[in-house]
Amino acid sequence: MSEKELRRYSRVVVDGNEQAPSRAMLRAVGFTEDDFHRPQVGIASTWSMVTPCNVHIDGLAREAAQAADAAGGKGVVFNTITVSDGISMGTPGMRYSLVSREIIADSIEAVTAAEGFDGLVAIGGCDKNMPACVMAMARLNRPAVFVYGGTIRPGVHRRDIVSVFEAVGALSGGRISDAELLEVEQTAIPGPGACGGMYTANTMASAIEALGMSLANSSAQEAVSEQKKADCRRASAAVMNLLENDIKPLDIMIREAFENAITVVIALGGSTNAVLHLIAMAREAHVELGLDDFTRIGAKVPVLADVKPSGRYLMAELIAIGGIQPLMKRLLERGLLHGDCITVTGRTLAENLADVDDYPDGQDIVRNFDNPIKPDSHLAILYGNVAPEGAVAKISGKEGLRFEGRARIFHAEEEALQAILDDSIKSGDVIVIRYEGPKGGPGMREMLSPTSAIMGKGLGAEVALITDGRFSGGSHGFVVGHIAPEAALGGPIALLEDGDTITIDAQMKQINADIDEHELARRRARWQRPPSAVQRGALAKYRAEVSSASEGAVTIPPEWDE
Numbered sequence: 001m002s003e004k005e006l007r008r009y010s011r012v013v014v015d016g017n018e019q020a021p022s023r024a025m026l027r028a029v030g031f032t033e034d035d036f037h038r039p040q041v042g043i044a045s046t047w048s049m050v051t052p053c054n055v056h057i058d059g060l061a062r063e064a065a066q067a068a069d070a071a072g073g074k075g076v077v078f079n080t081i082t083v084s085d086g087i088s089m090g091t092p093g094m095r096y097s098l099v100s101r102e103i104i105a106d107s108i109e110a111v112t113a114a115e116g117f118d119g120l121v122a123i124g125g126c127d128k129n130m131p132a133c134v135m136a137m138a139r140l141n142r143p144a145v146f147v148y149g150g151t152i153r154p155g156v157h158r159r160d161i162v163s164v165f166e167a168v169g170a171l172s173g174g175r176i177s178d179a180e181l182l183e184v185e186q187t188a189i190p191g192p193g194a195c196g197g198m199y200t201a202n203t204m205a206s207a208i209e210a211l212g213m214s215l216a217n218s219s220a221q222e223a224v225s226e227q228k229k230a231d232c233r234r235a236s237a238a239v240m241n242l243l244e245n246d247i248k249p250l251d252i253m254i255r256e257a258f259e260n261a262i263t264v265v266i267a268l269g270g271s272t273n274a275v276l277h278l279i280a281m282a283r284e285a286h287v288e289l290g291l292d293d294f295t296r297i298g299a300k301v302p303v304l305a306d307v308k309p310s311g312r313y314l315m316a317e318l319i320a321i322g323g324i325q326p327l328m329k330r331l332l333e334r335g336l337l338h339g340d341c342i343t344v345t346g347r348t349l350a351e352n353l354a355d356v357d358d359y360p361d362g363q364d365i366v367r368n369f370d371n372p373i374k375p376d377s378h379l380a381i382l383y384g385n386v387a388p389e390g391a392v393a394k395i396s397g398k399e400g401l402r403f404e405g406r407a408r409i410f411h412a413e414e415e416a417l418q419a420i421l422d423d424s425i426k427s428g429d430v431i432v433i434r435y436e437g438p439k440g441g442p443g444m445r446e447m448l449s450p451t452s453a454i455m456g457k458g459l460g461a462e463v464a465l466i467t468d469g470r471f472s473g474g475s476h477g478f479v480v481g482h483i484a485p486e487a488a489l490g491g492p493i494a495l496l497e498d499g500d501t502i503t504i505d506a507q508m509k510q511i512n513a514d515i516d517e518h519e520l521a522r523r524r525a526r527w528q529r530p531p532s533a534v535q536r537g538a539l540a541k542y543r544a545e546v547s548s549a550s551e552g553a554v555t556i557p558p559e560w561d562e
Contacts, residue, residue, distance in 0.1 A: 003037060006118065006243050009142065010040040013116035031074070041068040041239055042117035043077040044108045044136075046129040046149075051084035053126035053201060056192035056223055057149050060232045064121045064147065067236035073243075075236060076117065080107040082129045085446060085472065086161050086195065090417060095443030097128055098470075099542045101280070102555050104132035109139050118142065119239040123232065125149025125193070125223070127200040127473070131277035134213055137249045138284035143242035144249055145235040145344045146214045148205035150223030151315040152193030159188040160196035162309055162474035165448055169456020172421040193223030197308030199473030202315045203270035204277060206324050210264035211281075212252045212343035216352050220323020222316060238344050245346055253285040256338035260349065262294060263336050266301040266377045267327060269310060271473030272394045272481060273446075275379060280552035291381045291390045291550055295509065298377025301336055303396070304367050309476040310396040311373065313365045321363045322356075329353045334369060373397075382480060384512040385520070386466070386492050386502065389484035389550045394471065395506045399478045402507065403464045405430040407500040411530065412436070413447055413469070420453045427462035430502045434493050435530060436469030437486025438553040442534060442543035448472035451479055464504055466511070468493055470549070480504055480511060482549040488529055495523040 004011060013022050014036045023036060045061035048054045065075030081104060088094040112120055119142055122133035130148070137144040154160065167184040170176045176184075194201035205219035215234055221227040242248070258278060265274045275294055282289035304327065307313050318324070331337045332353055339350030359366055367373060373396065380393040395401065405428045410416040416433045419425050431450065438444045447469055454463050454477055464478040468486035471479055485491030492513070496502070501514040515523075534540050545555040 001244055001246065006039045009116040009118050035074045038072060038074040039118040039240070039243055040116065041073040041075050041119045041121060041236060042112050042115065043068070043075050044120060044122040044133060045077055045079050046082045046104070046124050046126070047079060048082045051082060051087065051126055052152060052189055052192050053084070053194040054082050054149060057123050057125055060123050060147065060149060060228065063229050064123065064232040064236045067233035068121070068239070071237045071240040073119065073236070073240050076115065078111050080104050080129070082126055085127050089446060089472065090413065090449035094445040095441045095539055097446065098438070098444045098553060099538055101128040101132045102542065103538065104129050105135040105139070108133060108136035112136070112140050112142070119243050120144040121147060121235045121239055123147040123149055125201070127204065127273065130201065130204040130208065131281055134208055134281050135284045137213065138253055138281065141248045141250050143239050143247060145238050146208050147232050147235045148208070148214060148218050150193050150221050150225065150228045151202055151319070152196045153190050153222055153224070154196055154314050154316050155190050156187035158314060159184060160308070160314065161188060162197060162452060164188045165452030165474065166456040169420070169453035172453065173457040175458070191224060195474065196314045196316060197474060198268050198270055198305065198315065199309065200271040200273040201473070203265055203268065203274050203473055206268055206270065207261040207265050207274055207278060209324065210328065211257050211261040212341055212349060213249065215344060217323050217325055220319045220325070222319060241346050242344060247342065247346060250285055252342055252344065253281070253287065254341065255287050255289070257341045258282050258287055258289050259293070259297060260337050260341060262297045263301050263331060264324065264328060266298055266303060266379060267331060268305045268324065269303045269307055269373065269378055269396065272379060272392045272471050273473060275392050276470065276482065276549060276552055280554045283552055283554050283556055294377065294379055295381045298379055301377060302369065302372035303374040303378050304372055306365055306367065306373055309474050310398065318365055321359050321365055325353065325356045326359045327366050329356045329358070380506045380509060382504070382509050382511040384510045385515070386496070386511045386513050387483045388492065389548060390482070391480050391484065391511055392482040393480040393504065393506060394476065395478065396476065399461050402505045403430070403478045404501065404503045405464060407432050407496050407498055407502050409496060409498050413445055413450060417450045417453060420450055420457065425459065425463055427459065429463050431463065431465040432493065432496055433465065433467040433469060434487035436467055437488055438546040438549055439543045440468060440486050440488030442539045442546070444549065444553060445469050446472040447481070448474050451475040451477055466502070466504070478504065484548045484550040486549065490524065490527055490529070492520065494527055495520055
């Protein structure tokens with residue numbers, strides 16, 4: 001490919017006498033004369049000291065930029081925002097978490113398009129900035145590679161952030177002391193990296209690798225490691241190869257690739273947030289993907305990885321035995337992956353996996369197909385008179401597959417958490433947290449604080465929680481989220497009352513309240529949406545534009561697909 005073709009976008013910015021002002025500006029930030037003849041590779045860094053997930057990414061971005069230069073391009077580092085779910089969890093600030101996914105995607109699109117970058121390396125380290133990077137790549141459709149910032153190392157006694165949340169519940173239940181809680185708090189987070197179990201960050205890193213948008217093993221490296229630095233260097237070299245071969249994100253992000261991502265998420269026992277994010281990413285890639293695809297694929301894919309939160313092991317321990325590549329090879333050999341999908345290596349998935357060795361003998365982190373954790377998916381898509389448009393449950397099976405109980409209604413996460421901590425929640429209760437959906441929050445907060453408090457109090461098998469909000473990847477127990485239509489739109493969850501009998505049946509894929517249509521109609525006639533204190537700013541904009549959780553909670557206008 002000619003130099004002019006490689007610089008499809010940057011040449012518009014820097015070529016010709018009329019672009020002398022542009023070149024003058026770029027000289028001031030370090031461009032040499034030779035750099036104007038090189039393809040420009042934007043390095044989107046999500047660095048921030050607001051969270052350990054991203055605090056090290058500035059160094060990784062510099063590695064990627066230097067590698068782009070060495071490979072014949074010109075690396076240009078720019079930043080975007082991130083917010084910390086772990087820090088904002090259980091507070092009003094958590095409303096901005098999912099909103100930030102849209103802001104990050106918009107900002108990467110804006111900088112890349114405005115500056116005329118020919119290729120893109122995006123480095124994400126926390127839940128929302130990871131799908132956001134891929135969403136922006138799909139919109140721009142320029143050669144691009146995603147790099148995962150990497151997982152955190154285990155804390156003392158193999159602790160992680162969920163250990164702290166659950167310790168709060170254990171303190172409330174009298175199971176530990178104040179001093180023991182402080183000791184957990186002080187030892188759970190040893191340094192940089194994303195939360196240590198198969199929570200949303202590690203789930204999405206694995207999904208993006210299976211999708212083909214990151215290099216082999218990018219999902220299975222610790223944040224502080226030479227392997228992760230090398231991953232960044234290889235990513236920039238890979239972008240240059242993609243430029244040479246004119247391979248773009250929409251060539252990679254096809255329907256079969258999304259099916260591969262879903263398969264890997266299920267086999268790993270991944271986060272419910274993967275449902276939301278994969279649908280959103282597919283929308284950006286013009287790929288039809290919906291809730292029922294998770295049911296269809298989940299019927300034939302078992303849960304094989306014994307990882308937290310429901311299992312025993314951390315991501316660092318999975319990394320130590322080979323990461324997800326051997327698992328993917330097993331899935332491929334079983335006929336559960338589409339091996340002919342092209343990836344950012346320029347090779348197919350099958351070609352990437354051809355020389356991968358299996359896991360070492362004696363490991364028990366990833367099970368064989370004849371001894372699965374669960375024979376089908378832990379992600380159950382439920383329908384019924386509580387969720388006519390669908391809901392997402394994360395049910396590993398060890399909590400049971402069916403729960404029937406009496407509704408306890410709460411209009412905010414904080415109210416429910418307080419009821420759990422003060423022992424107002426009893427065995428057999430179904431906690432209903434509503435007006436926390438994409439529009440109702442607004443922002444669709446995660447419910448890690450109440451689910452962790454339930455587990456910390458030892459009520460995991462005795463209490464269920466349903467919500468039009470969502471869950472952290474660290475949540476486990478009998479939990480159902482993403483209920484649609486949400487309460488703020490007058491969905492049936494808004495009409496539930498204290499004492500209603502609610503049945504959750506993971507085998508039948510149903511969530512129903514024992515209320516007849518006549519009674520639902522009577523309640524609907526008198527329903528009024530509660531007023532919101534949010535009247536302006538990013539949350540108000542998001543509320544006006546956001547779609548249902550069943551559609552990925554995206555802010556893409558409906559006519560965009562036409």
